[in-house]
Amino acid sequence: MLANTESFSTTASQSVQELTQLLAASAIERDEQGGTPKAEREAIRRSGLLALSIPTQYGGQGADWAATLDVVRTFARVDSSIAHVFGFHHLLLATVRLFGRPEQWERWFEQTARKNWFWGNALNPLDTRTVVQRFDDWYEFSGKKSFCSGAIDSEMLVASGLDAQSHKLLIGAIPTSRSGITLHHDWNSFGQRQTDSGSALFERVRVEESELLLEPGPLSTPFACLRPLLAQLIFAHLFLGTGEGVFAEMKHYTRHESRPWFRSPAHEAGKDPHTLRHYGEAWVGLESVRLLVEQAVRLFDEAWSRGDALDANARGRVAVAVATAKVAATRVGLDLSSGLFEVAGARATHGALRLDRFWRNLRTQTLHDPVDYKLQELGDWAVNDEIPAPSFYS
Numbered sequence: 573m574l575a576n577t578e579s580f581s582t583t584a585s586q587s588v589q590e591l592t593q594l595l596a597a598s599a600i601e602r603d604e605q606g607g608t609p610k611a612e613r614e615a616i617r618r619s620g621l622l623a624l625s626i627p628t629q630y631g632g633q634g635a636d637w638a639a640t641l642d643v644v645r646t647f648a649r650v651d652s653s654i655a656h657v658f659g660f661h662h663l664l665l666a667t668v669r670l671f672g673r674p675e676q677w678e679r680w681f682e683q684t685a686r687k688n689w690f691w692g693n694a695l696n697p698l699d700t701r702t703v704v705q706r707f708d709d710w711y712e713f714s715g716k717k718s719f720c721s722g723a724i725d726s727e728m729l730v731a732s733g734l735d736a737q738s739h740k741l742l743i744g745a746i747p748t749s750r751s752g753i754t755l756h757h758d759w760n761s762f763g764q765r766q767t768d769s770g771s772a773l774f775e776r777v778r779v780e781e782s783e784l785l786l787e788p789g790p791l792s793t794p795f796a797c798l799r800p801l802l803a804q805l806i807f808a809h810l811f812l813g814t815g816e817g818v819f820a821e822m823k824h825y826t827r828h829e830s831r832p833w834f835r836s837p838a839h840e841a842g843k844d845p846h847t848l849r850h851y852g853e854a855w856v857g858l859e860s861v862r863l864l865v866e867q868a869v870r871l872f873d874e875a876w877s878r879g880d881a882l883d884a885n886a887r888g889r890v891a892v893a894v895a896t897a898k899v900a901a902t903r904v905g906l907d908l909s910s911g912l913f914e915v916a917g918a919r920a921t922h923g924a925l926r927l928d929r930f931w932r933n934l935r936t937q938t939l940h941d942p943v944d945y946k947l948q949e950l951g952d953w954a955v956n957d958e959i960p961a962p963s964f965y966s
Contacts, residue, residue, distance in 0.1 A: 584633060587619040588643050596650035603653075603929045606765040607757070608724050612654055613690060623685035625662045630678060631685030637802070637876060638869045641809045645865075648813025649820065652933040653766035655813060657722040659806040663799075664691040664730045668745050670796045671785035680728070680745060692726030692748060693719075694772045697741055697964050702733035702774055704742045709781050711742070713752075713774040719940075723748065724755050724768040731774070741964070743790065744779045752777035763929070763936030790964055794887040795880050797962040798872070801887075804894045805865075805872055807941070811901035811934060812861050815908045818930035819854055822912040822920070825927070826851075830917045847915040854912060857904035864897040888959025895946045895960065902943050905934045941965070 594615055602609055616622060625640045626632020640662055648655035665684065668677045683689060694717045702715030713733045723729055732743045748755070752775040759770035788796050830841035838844040871890045875882050909931035913920055920927055949960040 584621060584624060584635070584639075584643070587621055588646055591615060591619055591621070592646055592650055595647060595654055599651045600924075600926045600929070602651075603765055603926055606760065608768055609654060609766045610725060612651075613657070613725050616654075616658065617688040617690065620688070621658070622661060622688050622690060625665060626681045626685050630681035632681065636873050637805070638866075638873055641805060641869055644806060645809040645813035645816070648810045649817035651766075652810055652814045652817075652930075652937070653764050655810050656764060656767045656806075656937065659810060660693050660722050661691045663803055663806055664693060664695075664728075666802055667695075667730055667743075667799055668785060670799050671743060671789055671792075672745070673787050676745070676782065676785070684728075687727070689727040690722065690725065691728045691730065692723035693721045694723055694729045694731040694774075695743065696720070697732050700734050702731070704733040704735050704779075706735070706737065711744070711779045711781065711784065713744070713777040713779055715774055717772045717774070719769050720755065720772045721767045721769040723772055724757065724770075729753070729772075731772075733774070741790065743785045744783045745785065746777070746779055746783055750777055761936050763932035763934070791962055793880060794882045794884050794962075795878070797887055798875060798882070798890070800963065800965055801872060801891055801894045803965075804898050804941070805868060807937065808861075808865050808868065808894065808897040808901045810937065811898075811905040812858075812865050814930055814934050815858055815861065815901070815905040818905075818909045818912065818927070819858060821927060821930070822916050823851070825916050825920055825925075829919065830915070841915070841917070844915075850912065850915045854908050857908065861897070861901045861904050864893075864900050868893040868897040884962075885959065887962070891960040891962075892950065892953050895950055898941075899943050899946050899950070902934075902938045906931070906938065909934055 595612060620633070621643065623632040624635045624643065628634040641659070644655045644659040647658060665681070668680055696717055696719045699718045702713055702717050705712045713731060715733065717731065726748045728745060729748050730743065730745050732741055735742050754773040756771045756773065759768055790799065791797055826847060827842045832838050832841045832844045836844045841847055871893050875886055875890045878886070952958040953960065
């Protein structure tokens with residue numbers, strides 16, 4: 573998925589800019605409403621960006637991961653829900669590429685690029701309530717699945733279940749409209765309110781053997797083990813973009829709305845020494861995360877380009893870089909999204925502004941993957957030179 577820089581700059585850059593403006597115009601209202609951002613998803617379909625990471629030989633735009641995830645980061649500055657769903661769409665495309673056979677993912681890539689398919693998530697291997705029964709040359713999925721981000725208003729789902737006999741994880745790619753699949757509108761978190769991360773019900777859903785990702789499958793090779801690292805890298809870009817978004821919003825509010833404290837020597841809030849120190853700290857944090865995220869995605873792209881030649885040590889070095897960026901992006905984002913209220917002032921808490929949405933979104937998403945366990949992995953690397961062991965989650 574190496575990028576054609578000229579092609580990206582002329583075809584995708586304008587679409588990203590226009591979409592970002594569209595998202596920003598309604599972000600506050602949609603954060604209050606929750607639910608499915610149908611109009612915004614349709615705009616993304618029309619933009620062609622759903623084929624951004626698909627290689628050109630399959631009708632896509634051939635962007636590398638640095639370019640693809642930069643779009644996630646850009647969207648997150650104004651709407652982290654859309655950024656999440658957009659990033660997961662490309663993660664799911666990568667999933668079928670990493671876990672499936674060429675005759676599977678090549679066909680799905682071509683159809684996605686031609687028909688502007690959205691891919692949704694019903695994977696969540698931590699939720700083991702979906703059971704898979706085997707028949708002669710087909711399988712049957714039955715059970716519930718939680719945290720199905722982007723599944724509503726998608727054309728394809730990547731779903732998982734436990735084999736009833738072997739208890740091994742089985743993953744399939746199936747049409748969202750298939751008989752027996754019910755997607756529930758039951759996502760009502762205080763953050764990430766338009767990711768549609770509710771639950772799904774599978775009632776005797778038939779899945780053909782050709783739709784299962786059996787070869788090479790998850791955790792089978794170092795290359796296949798890049799999948800969870802890509803998920804973590806998406807979150808790092810999501811958190812960085814959200815941090816950049818709150819910084820921009822608070823900066824505008826400070827310069828145009830805030831008043832200096834009555835004891836301040838400054839005549840405007842933007843010149844208050846206390847305010848400047850806070851923004852200086854915020855700038856250092858964001859610049860640090862930017863460098864870490866850029867380094868991590870560069871190493872990831874290098875690993876991706878090696879394909880099946882990637883070895884475990886090289887994959888492990890990418891894991892360290894991604895985990896480092898993810899931890900830093902989490903901490904800085906949470907600090908920024910709450911700490912800058914101290915200099916924006918009490919009026920910045922007015923409900924109509926919904927400036928708290930940045931913290932709510934970050935707090936919601938960061939809780940899905942505890943930073944403590946990332947720090948434990950990094951500690952083992954720092955002290956014992958042990959690279960993080962591959963798992964489905966990191």
